[in-house]
Amino acid sequence: MPCPAGGAASKPGLAGSVMRKNPTNDDVLSTREAAEQLGVALRTVQLWVESGVLPAWKTAGGHRRISRIAVERLIGERRAALSGDTQPAPLAPGGEARLRVMVVEDEPELLRLFMMVIAGWDLPIDVTPASDGFEALLRMGQQCPDLLVTDLNMPGMDGFKMIQSLRGVGPAYDDMEIVVVTALSEADIAQRGGLPAQVRVFHKPVPFDELEALVRDRVAALASVA
Known part of the structure; x- marks a missing residue:
């Protein structure tokens, strides 16, 4: 997509x-x-x-x-x-649909941790890393993720600006789920303009168990319509 x-x-x-x-x-x-x-x-x-x-x-x-x-x-x-075109989710060698996930995090060690933990889930997932909102937008041009997991407080283009730039652009982005993982408090987020209601917010340290449950639900939903 x-x-x-x-x-x-x-x-x-x-x-x-x-x-x-x-x-x-x-x-x-x-x-x-x-x-x-x-x-x-x-x-x-x-x-x-x-x-x-x-x-x-x-x-x-x-x-x-x-x-x-x-x-x-x-x-x-x-x-x-x-053009508003959509692409079917890529299939694994056995014909299994794969979930496209993008992780946006400016701390290299944490980004590597994300990649290692997600790989350990042994799920049909393709993960794309990005170090800030600018890089994420460029990578989205090549392939849009089904699930975007992003930090908010980043240099360059932060998560707020990236999410804002995606709002109202067109229907092709509407099915992409956005999950924020941040050290900012709810008050901090509100002070900086808030986030769209549909964005789910997790707070650091990263709750990998909750994130895994969310991803497994998305994988199951994708498999049910494949």
Whole structure:
């Protein structure tokens, strides 16, 4: 199931800002024109620019401009997602449907622990790791997970911005379950704008038993419709 999020290859160092630059040609787009070509909301493009997913600069008048080449590259990466197409879950050699899981965690040791523990469950799962929201969005462009497990407090694009960028983008993302695993308290989360009601929140240290139960339920549900 392709996912309508992510972006063209760009550096996370652009996060939260845009550069002032005089374009050398007219091959540039406004944020509204980019949104129309990408088939997403204007706010989605603005978020991608602010987070560095789409490189942009400001004109002397303060208007953002985006390279047409960057937009076309992003369209190519997201073509299936923007069309609303879905892909069946991959099958194991024996014909068993496999659950796609993405784990987003900026602490390398904890990310490795996630990978080792999940591998030990011996379930038909394909796990994709990502170290922040920016990398996660790029990887989603290649294959959208059935289950997204993410931290919130991360450098670059944090979990709040990543989840926000996925909201209202399109129907292809609606079936993806999002689980947050965070050291932030409920009050901290609320102070930073909160999360969508359907997002399940676990608190660190990671409750692997509860996470395993959730994953097993998803695997069983997937097998029942395969």
